[in-house]
Amino acid sequence: MKAEKRSDIVALELAKQQREISISEFFLKNRHLLGFDNPTRALMMVVKEACDNSLDACTDMRVLPEIKVELTQLAEDRFKVVVEDNGPGIVKQQIPNIFGKLLYGSKFYTLKQNRGSQGIGISAAVLYSQLTTGKPTKIYSRISPKKSAHYFELQIDTKKNEPRVLKDNEINWNKDHGTKIELEIEGRYLKGKQSVDEYIKQTAIVNPHATIIYITPEKEKFEYKRVTEELPKEAKEIKPHPYGIELGQLIKMLHDTRANTLQGFLQSDFSRIGQLTAKEICNKAKLKQDEKPKKLEHKQIEVLFKALQETKIISPSSDCLSPIGAELLEKELRKEINADFYVTISRSPAVYRGMPFIIETGMAYGGELDKESQVRLMRLANRVPLLYQQGACAITEAVTETNWKPYELQQSGNNLPVGPTLILVHIASVWVPFTSEAKEAVAHYDEIIKEIKLALQECGRKLSIYIHKHIRAAEQRDKIDLFEKYIPELSNALSNLTNYKKELLQEKLQKLLKKELPTLESENEKK
Amino acid sequence: MKKSKSEERLKELGLKVIKDVEKNKNPSITVPIRALSNVIFNEKTKTLELGNKTSNRFFFNVAHAKKFLQTIEVASISKNLIEEGKHASLRDVFYMAKRTIPETNVNLVDDQSESDDIIEDLELVTGNSREQLHVNANKNGSVVGKVTIEDSGDIIRWDKLGSGGWSIPSNVEDIKFKNVNAKYVIYMEKAAVWERLNEDKFWNKQNCILLSSQGQTTRGIRRLLQRLYEEHKLPIYVLCDFDIFGAYIYSVIKYGSINLAHASEHMAIPSVRYLGITAQDIEKYDLKKHLIKLNDKDIARIKQVSEYEWFKNNKAWQQQFKMMKQMNAKAEIQALSARGITFISEKYLPEKIKNKDFID
Numbered sequence: 001m002k003a004e005k006r007s008d009i010v011a012l013e014l015a016k017q018q019r020e021i022s023i024s025e026f027f028l029k030n031r032h033l034l035g036f037d038n039p040t041r042a043l044m045m046v047v048k049e050a051c052d053n054s055l056d057a058c059t060d061m062r063v064l065p066e067i068k069v070e071l072t073q074l075a076e077d078r079f080k081v082v083v084e085d086n087g088p089g090i091v092k093q094q095i096p097n098i099f100g101k102l103l104y105g106s107k108f109y110t111l112k113q114n115r116g117s118q119g120i121g122i123s124a125a126v127l128y129s130q131l132t133t134g135k136p137t138k139i140y141s142r143i144s145p146k147k148s149a150h151y152f153e154l155q156i157d158t159k160k161n162e163p164r165v166l167k168d169n170e171i172n173w174n175k176d177h178g179t180k181i182e183l184e185i186e187g188r189y190l191k192g193k194q195s196v197d198e199y200i201k202q203t204a205i206v207n208p209h210a211t212i213i214y215i216t217p218e219k220e221k222f223e224y225k226r227v228t229e230e231l232p233k234e235a236k237e238i239k240p241h242p243y244g245i246e247l248g249q250l251i252k253m254l255h256d257t258r259a260n261t262l263q264g265f266l267q268s269d270f271s272r273i274g275q276l277t278a279k280e281i282c283n284k285a286k287l288k289q290d291e292k293p294k295k296l297e298h299k300q301i302e303v304l305f306k307a308l309q310e311t312k313i314i315s316p317s318s319d320c321l322s323p324i325g326a327e328l329l330e331k332e333l334r335k336e337i338n339a340d341f342y343v344t345i346s347r348s349p350a351v352y353r354g355m356p357f358i359i360e361t362g363m364a365y366g367g368e369l370d371k372e373s374q375v376r377l378m379r380l381a382n383r384v385p386l387l388y389q390q391g392a393c394a395i396t397e398a399v400t401e402t403n404w405k406p407y408e409l410q411q412s413g414n415n416l417p418v419g420p421t422l423i424l425v426h427i428a429s430v431w432v433p434f435t436s437e438a439k440e441a442v443a444h445y446d447e448i449i450k451e452i453k454l455a456l457q458e459c460g461r462k463l464s465i466y467i468h469k470h471i472r473a474a475e476q477r478d479k480i481d482l483f484e485k486y487i488p489e490l491s492n493a494l495s496n497l498t499n500y501k502k503e504l505l506q507e508k509l510q511k512l513l514k515k516e517l518p519t520l521e522s523e524n525e526k527k
Numbered sequence: 528m529k530k531s532k533s534e535e536r537l538k539e540l541g542l543k544v545i546k547d548v549e550k551n552k553n554p555s556i557t558v559p560i561r562a563l564s565n566v567i568f569n570e571k572t573k574t575l576e577l578g579n580k581t582s583n584r585f586f587f588n589v590a591h592a593k594k595f596l597q598t599i600e601v602a603s604i605s606k607n608l609i610e611e612g613k614h615a616s617l618r619d620v621f622y623m624a625k626r627t628i629p630e631t632n633v634n635l636v637d638d639q640s641e642s643d644d645i646i647e648d649l650e651l652v653t654g655n656s657r658e659q660l661h662v663n664a665n666k667n668g669s670v671v672g673k674v675t676i677e678d679s680g681d682i683i684r685w686d687k688l689g690s691g692g693w694s695i696p697s698n699v700e701d702i703k704f705k706n707v708n709a710k711y712v713i714y715m716e717k718a719a720v721w722e723r724l725n726e727d728k729f730w731n732k733q734n735c736i737l738l739s740s741q742g743q744t745t746r747g748i749r750r751l752l753q754r755l756y757e758e759h760k761l762p763i764y765v766l767c768d769f770d771i772f773g774a775y776i777y778s779v780i781k782y783g784s785i786n787l788a789h790a791s792e793h794m795a796i797p798s799v800r801y802l803g804i805t806a807q808d809i810e811k812y813d814l815k816k817h818l819i820k821l822n823d824k825d826i827a828r829i830k831q832v833s834e835y836e837w838f839k840n841n842k843a844w845q846q847q848f849k850m851m852k853q854m855n856a857k858a859e860i861q862a863l864s865a866r867g868i869t870f871i872s873e874k875y876l877p878e879k880i881k882n883k884d885f886i887d
Contacts, residue, residue, distance in 0.1 A: 482631060485630050486593075490595075490596050492603075494603075497537060497538060498541040498542055505545070508549070509548060513587065
C-alpha cells in the first residue's frame with residue numbers, strides 16, 4: 001500500500017514537470033535542423049522560403065510569376081527582406097495561420113510535385129525574425145482588384161503555436177492581386193556559392209516561366225526575365241503507390257478509408273491497383289476480399305503490407321511530375337551562363353520506392369567558366385536550388401562516380417572533375433528524399449544515382465564530341481601554322497647542302513605555302 | 528676543294544628538292560619502303576632483298592613535313608662531316624639535329640631512333656653506305672680466338688687481350704686478317720656466356736673463334752662474321768636463347784634483316800647453322816625446371832616470325848616454334864649453368880659440335 005502511494009506521488013510530481021513541447025518551442029531549440037544555424041545561411045533560408053511560397057502560389061493558380069526580392073541592410077548584422085509576388089493573394093482569414101503557425105498547410109499528405117511540401121517553411125522564417133529581432137512580420141495581400149488589400153503585422157505565440165495578430169488593416173495597394181512579405185532578421189550578406197545571389201540565379205534558371213527581379217543590399221539590381229510565356233504542365237496529385245508506403249502509413253490509410261471492403265480500399269486508395277491486382281494481393285495475404293478495412297488486426301496488416309510489396313504492380317503514372325524540359329533548360333543556361341557549348345537532357349520518368357521521379361541535367365562548357373578549378377555543380381530538387389551539404393548529396397555522388405575522362409574532363413580519383421564546365425542536375429519528384437529537414441541534400445537511393453549517371457553520361461558524350469572537334473580543329477590549325485616555322489629550318493639545311501641562296505629559298509617556299517594552303521586545310525578536314 | 532662522290536650524291540638530293548620548289552611543285556623525296564611489305568626472299572641466294580616499292584615524302588603534307596625536314600637536316604649534317612673529314616656516332620648525329628624549332632614547342636628530333644631511321648633512309652636515297660655518310664654506330668661486341676689482324680696500322684692478336692677480348696668496331700671494312708687459326712666460329716647473343724667460355728679458354732681447347740654482342744647484332748659484327756666465312760671458309764654457328772627473339776637473331780645473321788634488306792649482300796651468311804638452345808636440348812639436357820613462361824608479346828611474335836617467307840617452309844624451325852607454344856615456355860642459354868658452371872664448355876658445346884647437332 002505504502003509503496004503504491006509513494007509511486008503515485010512521484011508520478012504526479014513528474015506530471016507537473018512534463019508538458020507538451022510546442023512545435024514552435026522545438027524550433028527555438030533546434031533551428032539548425034531547419035537550416036537557420038548561422039546568419040549567412042539564415043538570410044538565404046528566409047529568401048528561399050518566401051520565394052518558394054510565391055512561386056508555388058503562382059504556379060498553383062496558373063499565373064506567370066513575377067517576383068521581386070529586395071534586401072536592405074539596416075545594421076551590421078540586420079537586414080530587411082521584402083519578397084513580393086503577383087500571385088493569387090491569400091484570403092484574409094488564412095493569412096495569420098499561413099504565416100503565424102508552424103506546420104500549417106495542406107501539402108503534407110498529397111503526392112504531387114511542389115517545392116515545400118512540409119508546411120514548415122515561411123512560418124519558420126517568421127519565427128526566426130521574431131527570435132532574432134523581436135520585430136513583427138508585415139504582410140500585404142490582395143486577392144482581386146474588386147476587393148481591397150489587407151495589411152497584417154504578425155508574431156507567433158511560441159507556447160501555443162498560434163499566430164498573434166498585432167495589426168489588421170484594410171489598405172490601398174496599387175496591385176491587382178499578390179502577396180508581399182517584409183521581415184526583419186539577423187543575417188549576414190556574402191557573395192559566392194552559398195549566397196542569396198546564387199540562390200536567385202539558380203532559381204531563375206530552373207523556373208524559365210518566372211521573372212525575378214532582385215535588388216542586393218548593395219543596391220545592385222538583377223533582372224532575370226522569363227524565357228517562356230507558358231506555365232509548366234500542371235502536376236497532378238496521385239494516390240500513393242504500394243511500393244512507396246510504410247507500415248504506419250498503411251495502418252492510417254486503413255483507418256481513414258471510406259471503402260467498406262479490403263478490395264475496395266486497395267482499388268480506391270492506391271494508384272495502379274485494379275480489380276485483378278487487388279484480388280491477387282488479398283489472396284497472397286490470405287485475407288478475404290470483403291474484409292472490413294477498419295477491423296484488420298495488426299498481424300493481418302503486417303501480412304497485407306508484405307503482400308503489397310511482393311505483388312508485381314506497374315510503376316506509378318508520371319503525370320504527377322512537372323519537369324523543366326531540355327529545351328527551356330538550355331535556353332536558360334544560354335541566357336545566364338557565358339559558355340561556348342551547352343547540352344541538356346531530360347530523362348524519362350523512373351521510380352524509387354514507388355515514387356516517380358525525373359532527372360534532368362545540363363552542362364555548359366568553355367566561355368568564361370574557370371578552366372583550372374573543379375566544375376561548378378548546381379543541384380536542384382523540384383526547381384529549388386540546394387546550396388548546402390554538397391558533399392552529403394546523392395547528386396554529388398553521381399557526378400563524382402561518373403568517369404569523366406572519356407568525356408575529356410580531367411578527374412583525379414573520386415573527385416569532381418576539373419575543367420571550364422558547369423553541371424546542373426535537377427530531380428523532380430512527388431517526394432524528393434532529403435537527408436534532413438533542411439532539405440539541402442538528396443538521399444542516396446541507387447535508382448536515383450543510376451538515373452543521374454545515365455543523364456550525365458549522355459551529356460558527357462555530347463560534350464566530348466564537341467571538345468574533340470574543338471580541340472582537334474585547334475591542333476590542326478597549329479599544325480598548319482608549323483609550316484611557317486619549318487620553312488626557315490628547311491631553307492637553312494638545303495642551302496648548306498647545295499650552296500643555294502637561303503633567302504631566295506625561303507621566299508619561294510613561303511610563296512609555295514600560300515599555294516598549298518587550301519590543299520593542306522582540306523586534307524586536315526578529311527581526317 | 529675536291530668534292531667526294533658521297534658528298535655529290537647528298538647535294539643531288541638537295542638540288543632535286545630545290546628543282547621542285549622552282550617548278551612551284553610540292554617538294555618531295557622518293558624513299559624506298561623498308562618494311563616487310565617490300566622485302567623479297569630470294570630463293571636462289573637465300574637472302575632478303577629489298578623490293579622496288581617506294582613512297583614519296585612531301586614537305587607540304589601535315590603527316591610528312593617533320594620527317595621531310597629531318598631528312599634534309601641529317602643530309603646537311605652528313606655533308607658537313609664529309610667536308611671536315613670527321614666521323615660522328617649515331618648518338619652524335621642525334622644531338623647535332625636535336626633542337627627546338629624556334630617559336631614552337633616542336634623538337635626537330637625527339638628520339639635517337641628518329642635520326643637513326645633517317646640515316647638508313649639516306650643510305651638508300653643517296654646510295655651512300657653509312658660509312659660513306661661518315662656515321663658510325665657504337666662499337667659493340669667482343670671477339671676472342673687465335674687470330675692476328677691489322678687495324679689502322681696496329682697489329683693485334685685476339686688471343687692476347689685477356690678477359691675483355693677485342694672490341695668490334697662499327698666498321699670492319701679496313702681490317703686485314705694476318706693469321707687465322709680456327710676450325711669454326713661461334714656467335715652467341717649473350718656477352719655473359721662469352722665471358723664464361725673465355726674464362727674456360729674454350730677457344731683454345733676447341734680451336735675456334737668466339738664472338739658475342741649484347742642484344743642486337745650490329746652491322747660490324749655481321750660484316751666481320753661474313754668476312755671470316757668468305758675469306759677463311761670458317762663454319763659459323765649461332766648460340767641463342769630458346770625463344771622467338773633468339774630465332775630472329777639467327778635469321779638476321781643468316782638471311783639479312785627486314786630493316787636493312789638492301790645491305791644483305793654485304794652481311795647475310797646463308798650457310799650459318801643454329802647450334803642451340805633447341806627444344807630437343809631442353810629434353811636431352813633436362814632443362815625443364817629452368818624454363819620461363821611465355822608472355823603475350825612472345826606469343827604474338829612467334830606467330831609473326833613463323834609466317835615469314837624464309838621460315839614458312841623450314842620444317843625444323845616450324846617444329847621449334849610449335850614446341851615453344853606447346854611448352855608455353857622459353858629458355859635462356861644460361862639455364863645450362865644449372866647443370867654446373869662449366870657444363871656448357873665441357874659437355875654441351877663439344878657434344879653438339881661433334882654430333883653436328885644443329886638446325887639449318
